[in-house]
Amino acid sequence: MKKILVILVFMLGYLSNAQVPSPIEQTHKTILLLHGKAHIGNGEYVDNSSIGIKEGKILFVKNALTNPITESDWDTIIDITGKHVYPGFIAPNVTLGITEIDAVRATRDFNETGQMNPHVRSLIGYNTDSEIIYTVRTNGVLVTQSTPRGGVLSGTSSVMALDGWNWEDAVYLMDDGVHLNWPRKMNSTGWWAEPGPSKGNDKYTEQKRAIWDFFKKAQGYNRKLLPQEEVNLRYKALNGVFKGDKRIYIHADFAPEINDIIDFSREFNFKHPVIVGGYDAHMLANRLKENHFSVIIGRPHSLPKFEGDDVSTYYKLASLLQDKGVLFCISNEGDMEAMNTRNLPFLAGTAWAYGLSEEQAIAAISLNAAKILGLDDRIGSIEKGKDATLFVSDGNALDMRTNEAYLAMVKGRFIALTNHQIQLYNKYKKKYGLTGLE
CATH class of the missing domain: 3.20.20.140 (Metal-dependent hydrolases)
Structure with a gap:
């Protein structure tokens, strides 16, 4: 059954009440994002785009004005008129997922004893429940290269999605x-x-x-x-x-x-x-x-x-x-x-x-x-055949004043755009009668 996803906003609002968001099950076989300003990632830009997604993969990216869409062909249609669409940003060479509190040694899992450790793998230390991950992906960063530190040969990194039940779910490479x-x-x-x-x-x-x-x-x-x-x-x-x-x-x-x-x-x-x-x-x-x-x-x-x-x-x-x-x-x-x-x-x-x-x-x-x-x-780009790892921002995502993620997907699954900082903001906003971020 086709759904016009104005309800997505309410879904994300509901999820924001959860302490630790769980990965969201993919229930939409076909998704259409309509009328967004698509920054493809390869240097191209489509001002009024239609982006088709099927079973987690990007089916097409077209100009919505010159390529009419039959709405009955789609399970889910999301109108994102005026909003910006980006490929999920990728953070290389960071310790995200293998450290939590820099000042607490027990939470730092990126530096092994010894100088020559190419066999040390960051992969199995990657923590999908890290609270830092949720604060990062709300700005559109959806993939990271989890990288070890220390010594001469620090170890072997892995590329991880910022969503999943465990490292086996999250691993990209x-x-x-x-x-x-x-x-x-x-x-x-x-x-x-x-x-x-x-x-x-x-x-x-x-x-x-x-x-x-x-x-x-x-x-x-x-x-x-x-x-x-x-x-x-x-x-x-x-x-x-x-x-x-x-x-x-x-x-x-x-x-x-x-x-x-x-x-x-x-x-x-x-x-x-x-x-x-x-x-x-x-x-x-x-x-x-x-x-x-x-x-x-x-x-x-x-x-x-x-x-x-x-x-x-x-x-x-x-x-x-x-x-x-x-x-x-x-x-x-x-x-x-x-x-x-x-x-x-x-x-x-x-x-x-x-x-x-x-x-x-x-x-x-x-x-x-x-x-x-x-x-x-x-x-890395919104192109046919690639994973639907992307996000939609209310404004320009490269400007801290306008970067406001509206929805995001990792491997074709919607993810909750909330974190403990937003939860605390909303909690104390109510106390002092303020209005603003939801």
């Missing part, structure tokens, strides 16, 4: 890649608010050689060139990286280290190398492109790395990489990164203000991220 923290040639002194002069790292060559040697041994092990009397989980975890099935994410900011990383990648013939951070990546754009590197930009709302740098250096980085043709996306790595992941759309908004077009800024947190993570065949 299991064990997508291994994270390597490259040493610095120069170490900074002071602290972030009062940086001091840089000091040379006397152990840089030694540290770099240790990484090189570890990968050489792992390569030999996986090619069965070394004795295999016992299973070596650390070496085995890198097999997918050597074969090209997994990404290698190398965390580094500065040009000297990035140059060495490119040589390192060429030595081992990595198929999908990614620079994470990349403060100086624009300086080496040609080498990065020649060697098939992409870049996950560190948090743009950060201070410049050097005292003499322009205060807007980070703001412009996305535009510089765009102009030079380097595939990039934006992340929110840094202090309190899990809870601050909700600000990801506004980081893209700043990149829009400093050189990107609006649609390029949207791509920087949707399709570009999906390409880098190896999931662009399933998510």
